[in-house]
Amino acid sequence: MLAEGPAIILVEPQLGENIGMVARAMANFGLGELRLVSPRDGWPNEKARAAASRADHVIDAAVMFEDTASAIADLNFVYATTARPRDNFKPVRGPVEAAAELRSRFAAGQKTGILFGRERWGLTNEEVALADEIVTFPVNPAFASLNIAQAVLLMSYEWMKPGDQAVRPAESRSEPAAKQHIESLVAYLDRVLDERGYFRTEDKKPKMIENLRALVTRPGFTVEELAVLRGVLTSLEKFSPKKPRGSGAPDAG
Amino acid sequence: MLAEGPAIILVEPQLGENIGMVARAMANFGLGELRLVSPRDGWPNEKARAAASRADHVIDAAVMFEDTASAIADLNFVYATTARPRDNFKPVRGPVEAAAELRSRFAAGQKTGILFGRERWGLTNEEVALADEIVTFPVNPAFASLNIAQAVLLMSYEWMKPGDQAVRPAESRSEPAAKQHIESLVAYLDRVLDERGYFRTEDKKPKMIENLRALVTRPGFTVEELAVLRGVLTSLEKFSPKKPRGSGAPDAG
Known part of the structure; x- marks a missing residue:
């Protein structure tokens, strides 16, 4: 199933349907590691399984965490997804750049992840502060309304997309601490x-x-x-x- | 609302929710022209409006057609989206290539569109034959299960992406101290x-x-x-x- 690549971390997701759609999006693009921070309706969630449309391997392997910090404790490099720029001095990337960065770190053996916030109000500033960099999507400023499954789909797609996005030669970059x-x-x-x-x-x-x-x-x-x-x-x-x-x-x- | 670009044409869509999610995906990336070929549950469809999450301008402007041929009659260049390669000798493109082609034709004043098939079984061979070229998505061969809203999202995203990159402000990386x-x-x-x-x-x-x-x-x-x-x-x-x-x-x- 090609289940390798960054962990997808959903922080306090509310709707099982969205979790399922996230799993489906991940499976389409070869990602398999789903982490859930305190899903509102508990776990397992039959609505999530139904919406996953046979991506059962992702649903079955999902791991629960109490808080965001523990969900990323073992990761070396983490993106936070945000809808708007934040005033916190972290580098802000687009999906193409971010995927290239993730592939490069994956090739170097690092563990990576991408944080996605709650349906209604995203990630807190404190959660964004836990990440290394921010990724944001080039949406229409007059209508910026991506849901979490759509955001996961775009990042998963960019992760798998072949062609001109070939893995960059391994830099002699040191491994960030977990x-x-x-x-x-x-x-x-x-x-x-x-x-x-x-x-x-x-x-x-x-x-x-x-x-x-x-x-x-x-x-x-x-x-x-x-x-x-x-x-x-x-x-x-x-x-x-x-x-x-x-x-x-x-x-x- | 930046509603310019290729028309999105859904052929016999079944679920109002999917039509609404398509509208939402389009609006996020500045597309506004939605065409529906014989939606199963008729039109207007309140489930579509609810799922559109305020992309009412797309829902309100949607136009109905009896069949696929009439839905694309005024277009100069049309892509058909397919999940699998078809034995019909049309050029097959990825989303990046297809978006570049659509932009090039848009810049030349042509009217373009992208056909998306039914939830369960896509487009017929006859419908694919109406298109100029095929666009397919680089999904995991072991789990190829994009729904129409996801497929529309990816094409809409690729359509808008370069425009955004062109206007992206200078890198917001902070200046290292002297x-x-x-x-x-x-x-x-x-x-x-x-x-x-x-x-x-x-x-x-x-x-x-x-x-x-x-x-x-x-x-x-x-x-x-x-x-x-x-x-x-x-x-x-x-x-x-x-x-x-x-x-x-x-x-x-």
């Missing part, structure tokens, strides 16, 4: 910065955390680079000029 | 980490500084991103859980 490493660092920053009054007021904190996540996500840091960064932060956290590393007990703060 | 900003950060790290015993021994220090410089250079951070990073580091340097920001004098270390 998302769980990013989340671990963000959780660490949340803790040590909160203790130090970095976030000023509680209402400012969510946006500040989002900016920090964007900062450490955007470079596509490798596991090794994240380890160096973590070492720098820990040195600042644990030690001080009066009590440097190796002088005995670390500064209790 | 090297002096990187050097300032490296000098800062050198100082605050040296004070904390990070470099262990003097002979290790040059290589470790080099690694830190590589870490902050590689992402191409913007000035704004570097400021956020600097703020994080300063918070760890100046404050502690016992003496958080805003609690009076910073920790002297």
Whole structure:
């Protein structure tokens, strides 16, 4: 069934019919890995199976997750699909560019995924912040109304499309750390910065955390680079000029 | 609404929902001319309007025909969409090629159209014979099951794509900070980490500084991103859980 390629991740999909149509779109273009974050009507869902039109292998293999972060924890590179540009400094690609990027990373052995938001209001800013880049569709500005199955269809089609979109020669690009490493660092920053009054007021904190996540996500840091960064932060956290590393007990703060 | 381009012709469509999804797909990519050959459930069709998701301008302008020949009588050039190759010696194109051909003819002032068959069994050989060329989709041979709304979506998308690319604004990638900003950060790290015993021994220090410089250079951070990073580091340097920001004098270390 050629079920290789990026994981398709639906965040809180509402209608089983849409999930089924997504599975059908994926199967048509050789994709097989469907991940669902808290589908509204639970799982399994007979409406999804009916709408999948015999793409049972995709429906049967679908995996459930509690939240978006855990759904992408093992992935190296993730696109978020959005209908409108967002003010968050992430690179914005069209489907052709995005598919080329995904193929290139697939050829290099990386695990990739594409996030699709809720039927009514898409992805939250926090969910978009989890991704590396944004993909948006070149729709008519006077009528922009793609549903999630249509959006999945276009990305799946671009993924499989042959011809001038041949896989680019493997770049000697380093492999970005899996998302769980990013989340671990963000959780660490949340803790040590909160203790130090970095976030000023509680209402400012969510946006500040989002900016920090964007900062450490955007470079596509490798596991090794994240380890160096973590070492720098820990040195600042644990030690001080009066009590440097190796002088005995670390500064209790 | 940018309603220019090839006519979309549905031959004996059965489900109103599919007609509505076709209209929605067309509207997303700036197409507006829908022709229906003997829709099974008659016309108008409220299920079609509901599924069109506000693409009322396409639904309202749809025109009925008795048969396929009369539906394409005024057109200069017509594609037939088929799921499988047919033994009829017509040129077979992919969606990219077909869209290029349609644009070229549109630019020359020709009227064009694309025929889509019935949900269950497509177009008859006689209907295919009415067309100039065939367009088929690069689907997974092990699971070829595009519905008509999906097929219309892909052709509409390919029709609009280049126009959008032409008007796409310049790459919104942010500008990497000048090297002096990187050097300032490296000098800062050198100082605050040296004070904390990070470099262990003097002979290790040059290589470790080099690694830190590589870490902050590689992402191409913007000035704004570097400021956020600097703020994080300063918070760890100046404050502690016992003496958080805003609690009076910073920790002297």
